[in-house]
Amino acid sequence: MGRIEALLSRMTLTEKLGQLTMSAADQAVTGPVVAPVIAQGLARDVRGGAVGSVLNLYGSERVRAMQRLAVEESRLGIPLFFGLDVIHGYRTLFPVPLAEVGAFDPELWEQTAREAAREAAREGVDMFFAPMLDVARDPRWGRTVEGPGEDPTVGRALAGAKVRGFQGTDLAAPDAVAAVAKHFCAYGPVQAGREYASVDISERTVLEVHMPSFAAAVEAGVAAVMPAFTDLAGIPMTAHRPLLCGWLRERLGFQGVIVSDYNAIGELMAHGVAADRIEAATLALQAGVDIDMVADAYRHGLPVALERGLVNETQVDAAVRRVLALKERLGLFDDPYRRCQGPGPEAADALARRRSLARRAAASSLVLLTHHGAVLPLRPGLRRLALIGPLADAGAEMRGSWVAAATEHGQISVLEGLRQALGADVIAHTPGVTLSGADTSGIESAVQSCETADVILLCLGEAGTMSGEAASRAGLDLPGCQRELALAVLERAAALDKPVVAILFSGRPLVVPWLFEAADAVIAAWFPGSEAGHGIADVLTGRASPGGRTPISWPRSVGQIPIFYAQRPGGRPFAPNNRYTSQYLDVPNDPQFQFGHGLSYGRCELGNLRVTPQRCHLHDTLEVSVEVRNTGPRAARETIFLFAHDRLASVARPVLELKAWEQIDLQAGGQSRVTLRLPARELSFPGADLQMLFEPGEVELLVGLQADRACMRSVVVNLTC
Ligand code: GLC
Numbered sequence: 120m121g122r123i124e125a126l127l128s129r130m131t132l133t134e135k136l137g138q139l140t141m142s143a144a145d146q147a148v149t150g151p152v153v154a155p156v157i158a159q160g161l162a163r164d165v166r167g168g169a170v171g172s173v174l175n176l177y178g179s180e181r182v183r184a185m186q187r188l189a190v191e192e193s194r195l196g197i198p199l200f201f202g203l204d205v206i207h208g209y210r211t212l213f214p215v216p217l218a219e220v221g222a223f224d225p226e227l228w229e230q231t232a233r234e235a236a237r238e239a240a241r242e243g244v245d246m247f248f249a250p251m252l253d254v255a256r257d258p259r260w261g262r263t264v265e266g267p268g269e270d271p272t273v274g275r276a277l278a279g280a281k282v283r284g285f286q287g288t289d290l291a292a293p294d295a296v297a298a299v300a301k302h303f304c305a306y307g308p309v310q311a312g313r314e315y316a317s318v319d320i321s322e323r324t325v326l327e328v329h330m331p332s333f334a335a336a337v338e339a340g341v342a343a344v345m346p347a348f349t350d351l352a353g354i355p356m357t358a359h360r361p362l363l364c365g366w367l368r369e370r371l372g373f374q375g376v377i378v379s380d381y382n383a384i385g386e387l388m389a390h391g392v393a394a395d396r397i398e399a400a401t402l403a404l405q406a407g408v409d410i411d412m413v414a415d416a417y418r419h420g421l422p423v424a425l426e427r428g429l430v431n432e433t434q435v436d437a438a439v440r441r442v443l444a445l446k447e448r449l450g451l452f453d454d455p456y457r458r459c460q461g462p463g464p465e466a467a468d469a470l471a472r473r474r475s476l477a478r479r480a481a482a483s484s485l486v487l488l489t490h491h492g493a494v495l496p497l498r499p500g501l502r503r504l505a506l507i508g509p510l511a512d513a514g515a516e517m518r519g520s521w522v523a524a525a526t527e528h529g530q531i532s533v534l535e536g537l538r539q540a541l542g543a544d545v546i547a548h549t550p551g552v553t554l555s556g557a558d559t560s561g562i563e564s565a566v567q568s569c570e571t572a573d574v575i576l577l578c579l580g581e582a583g584t585m586s587g588e589a590a591s592r593a594g595l596d597l598p599g600c601q602r603e604l605a606l607a608v609l610e611r612a613a614a615l616d617k618p619v620v621a622i623l624f625s626g627r628p629l630v631v632p633w634l635f636e637a638a639d640a641v642i643a644a645w646f647p648g649s650e651a652g653h654g655i656a657d658v659l660t661g662r663a664s665p666g667g668r669t670p671i672s673w674p675r676s677v678g679q680i681p682i683f684y685a686q687r688p689g690g691r692p693f694a695p696n697n698r699y700t701s702q703y704l705d706v707p708n709d710p711q712f713q714f715g716h717g718l719s720y721g722r723c724e725l726g727n728l729r730v731t732p733q734r735c736h737l738h739d740t741l742e743v744s745v746e747v748r749n750t751g752p753r754a755a756r757e758t759i760f761l762f763a764h765d766r767l768a769s770v771a772r773p774v775l776e777l778k779a780w781e782q783i784d785l786q787a788g789g790q791s792r793v794t795l796r797l798p799a800r801e802l803s804f805p806g807a808d809l810q811m812l813f814e815p816g817e818v819e820l821l822v823g824l825q826a827d828r829a830c831m832r833s834v835v836v837n838l839t840c
Contacts, residue, residue, distance in 0.1 A: 122452060123443045126195065127436060134195060135435055136421055137169040138442045141202065141378065141412045144176035144185075147523075149204060149588070150381030150413060161185070168193040169418060171442055172410065174202040174248075177524055179461040182243025190455045198455035200297070200446055202246035202378075206265055206521035207231070209239035211473040211649050212530070215519035215586075215626060216251065217264045218484035218645030220273060221667040221717070223758045223780055225280040231480055232284020234473045237294045240458045242524070245449050246297040248345060250281035252332035253302055256683040258671065259312025261590030264520060264626030264645070266307070267332060268670030269683045269714060272777045274332030282339035290342060291450030293457045300336035302347035302380060303356060303367065305329040309349060312680065314591040318349045323770075325351065326805050334371055342445060343376040346408065348383050355390045357383040358402035368407055376441050378410040379403060385414030396420035401429040409438040474650055479663075481647035481654025483756075486667035487640065487718040494618040494639040496661025496720060496753075497541075497574060505547050505572035506534060507565045507608055508579050509554040509601065510624045516554070519626060519646025520587025529649065533578050533622065536652020540660050547572065551608075554582050555599040562604050566611045575612050576659075577605055577621040577638070583646055586626020595630040595677055602631075609637045622655065628673040632711060643669065661720065666756040666782075668717035668825065672710040679706060684714045684826035685773035692774075714777075715825035721755025721785060724748045727792075728822055728832040734839055735799045737813045744794040745822045745832060749785035756784045757824065761795040762831070763802055764819045770807055775826055778802075795822070802838060815840050 127135075142161055143150070164170040165188045176185060182201050189199045207213045213231040220228075232250075239247070254274050255263040267274035278300065285298040305325050309316040333344065344367060346356035356362070357379055367373045384403045385396065393399035400420030403411070411417035424430045450457055463469075487495070497504070510516055514530035537546050551565030552558065569575050579601045584590065596602065605621070612619045618639040623629055624646060635641055642665065647654050657663040672682045693708050694700045702708055727746040735741055749755055761779040765772040779795045797820075799813070806812035815838050823831030 123440055123447065126197065126443060127439060129195060130439070132422060134168040135439045136418050138171035138197065138439050139410055139417045140170050140415065141172040141174055141410050142170045143174050143413050146177060147175040147203070149175060162188055165189050165199065166192045168195060168197070170199070171197070172200045172202060174412065176201055177203050177239070177242050177244055179242050179459040183456055183459040186455050186459065198446060198451040200245040200449060200451060201243050202248055203239065203244045203523060204249065204521050205235050205239050205244065205247040205523045206249045206251060207519070208235050208477070208523060208525065208648060209242070209244070210524045211238060211470070211477055212518050212522065212525045213477050213480045213648045214484040215264050215646045215648070216266055217268060217626065217670060218647060218667070219480060220267050220277060220670040221486055222480065222483035223668055223782060224483060225276050227480055227483060228277055228280035229284040230476060232281045233287070234476055236285050236287070236296045237469065238473060240294045240296050241460050241462060243459045244296055245451070245458055246299060246343070247285050248299045248301060249285070250278060250298065250336070251301050252278050252336060253307040254328050254332065255307040255671065256681040257308065257312040258595060258627035258674065259591050259593060259677070259680060260307060260309055261314060261586045261592070261626065262306070262588055263671065264586040269672060270670065270685070270777050271328050271331040273670055275335035278332045278335035279339045282336050282341045286340065286342065290448045293460065297342035297445060297449060299343040299345050299378060300333050300341045301345035303333050303344050304347060304362065305351055306347035306349050308681070312591055314589050315348055319352045322809060323805060326809060337367070337371045337373045341375060342448065343378050344373065345378050345380055346383065348380050348386065350390055355387055355392060357408060358387055358392060358406045360406040363407040374441070376409045376445050377407055379408050379412045379414070381412050382414045384408065384411050384416040397423045397429070400424055404430050404434055404438065409441050477648050478650035478653045478657070481650050482657045482663035483666040484645065484647060485655065485658050485665050486643040486669050487665035488643050488712055488716070489635050489638065490640045490718050492618065492639055494574065494620060495659065497659050501541060501545055501573050503547060503572045504537065504541060504545055505549070505568040505575045506537060506578065507549050507551050507568065507575060508577045508604065509550050509552055510580050511548055511550065511578040516583045516624065517647055517649070517651035519583045519648070520590070525649065531650050531652035533652050533655055536656035539653070540656035551604040552600050557600055559600050559603055562607050565604060566607050569608060569611045569615060569617060572617060575608060575617055575619045577608060577619060578624065579605060579621060580624035580629065581626060595627065595674070597629065597631060605634060628669070628671060630674055630677055632675060635711065643667070661753065664720045664753065664755045665718065668715045668758050669712055670714065672714050673712035673716070675711040676706045678703070679710065682710050684775050687771045688774050713825045713827045715758070715760050719755035719757060720751065720753035721749040721757070721787065722751030723755065723757040723824060724750055725759070725822060725832050728834050730820060730834045730836055734837045736839060737800050739799045741797040741799055741820070741836060742794055743797065743820055743822060744792050746790060747783055747785065747793050748790040749787060752787055754784065754786045756782055758782050759793050759795065760823055760825065761797060762821045762823070762826065764821065765802070765804070765816070766819060767816055768804070768814055769812070770804065772804065775821065775828065799838065813838065813840065
């Protein structure tokens, strides 16, 4: 009999339900339940075998002490595992996911995940509640910052890269951590972009848009999945038996652990589908949820549910087996302290390596949105730079949301990065206003600082806590009186004929058309992480070329939301000069910036598009090649996107669908041919019956630098069965 069966045969019901219970310590508060109260009883519960895993406790000594209670003082000595929200780094923060995704560099995504795992796994963390894979098309929703942006193909690539990076090739390795694909599924389309609101979308959209990234995570071997807080057309995901048991476990063959979100089982009562914790626990267990995070519904509800015959011990044992199997895969039975090594002898080298990667990731994620003239990169020998705005000297804000173990200290601000790059005497720093206050008294001195400047740099945007969980915004403008500051500076700069560069820090696109109009250049930095200042200085000085492309359509107006490029055409697609076509009276249909938009310091031209074979079958692979030339003055990294459009099908298809992308670095004047490979099966889609269909007929393949048909090259291929 194996270890797990032997253990199971000896476990009491309390001990079994303990393995299905994850309790919160209070080193981080990530939910509404009062964690400190739970934390006080934690040691007692661990000794009593009434808890099987812990979240929000980290640090090798703290974890070692808690683990010792389980291993040495509980009756069966079953080790705990420890989970934490390491979303974009542990102590060394990489750019927030929405930023990093914009680098369109899966190798980078995997590298930063690997480094985060190596750093956290020395300090007791066995599980990351990451990657967050929720496709988001409504930037009012704060969690847009945590995920892959608007596109499911990007979500699939992110899922694979992050699961491989976090878990490595052997989950028992001391520097591997269990990944949790979250939040399954369709959390992004919360009604009106309001956090935790209900979700009611078509099965087709769930299948085409919100499931692919989770299927990719399962295919990559993700250890666990976390259902979303939300309901899907009235069925809470935490109790969604058809999708958890039917699709995830049976259809995809997922054999890992399903861990609820924070108190989500208890919240089935608030959803109105459970009268009490007994019914809530019953619904969740029957749906296939193995671990109850924080709600204590399993511990207190399942004993009664068992007595009433609402659930049976076989269902409980199946869940316990999956939890124990995960602990075995993590190597915790062989060495419960394997991730409590603390900083090793190579800590200094490891830190230097991580910081260097964070710097490169920051530079690669910056999106040069506008660049009128040639103000960037800043010319050498700059005499005076006026650095203005509340986010110029704001190292802590550069962390964004989900900061894990990264304290406010040690984060490189824009001010620090520029002082090191240009020299402290070149920089004249004036905050002007606070991030969200109403005091405008500092604007005048900020405006004054333009007088003697060669270039003016505005650092504007949101606080890190204005995006992430529980951070929806109904308006997407600059907080506080930053707009007043910016307008005053822009006006004076125009009068002085001095260039203004603006950097926007945010967890979502901000609706500031007036800034894009008036500034000489605008960069979307999102939240670049621990090396923000250095990465930004590298791009501003030309040491690095801006490589980011926006992974989400950038709205011109909140009224356009949800706005995304992969729209179905409808029966009256927009046509100019025809009132009776799809449009607004007051705002253009197109976004401020299309998905994939981002300028470089080069100038990229595409030509000579070829595709083979012209006629293809399901098992063929299409090769689409295009000539890429950099006719600009400086080296650049370009991202070439491949889209598809099935003009005539049994189901109306989106006007564009991203299928692949490639990146290329080109020197000034350089040219090369880029080949994008696309398995023809990727052109299948859910037919009218929602079964995948490879439908004969013509499909247009389009290659471009962003989701804008006006600047694409296209070719038609024929699908044949
Ligand atoms: C939070 C989030 C989830 C996180 C969990 C544990 O409420 O929804 O993403 O992993 O609780 O902190």
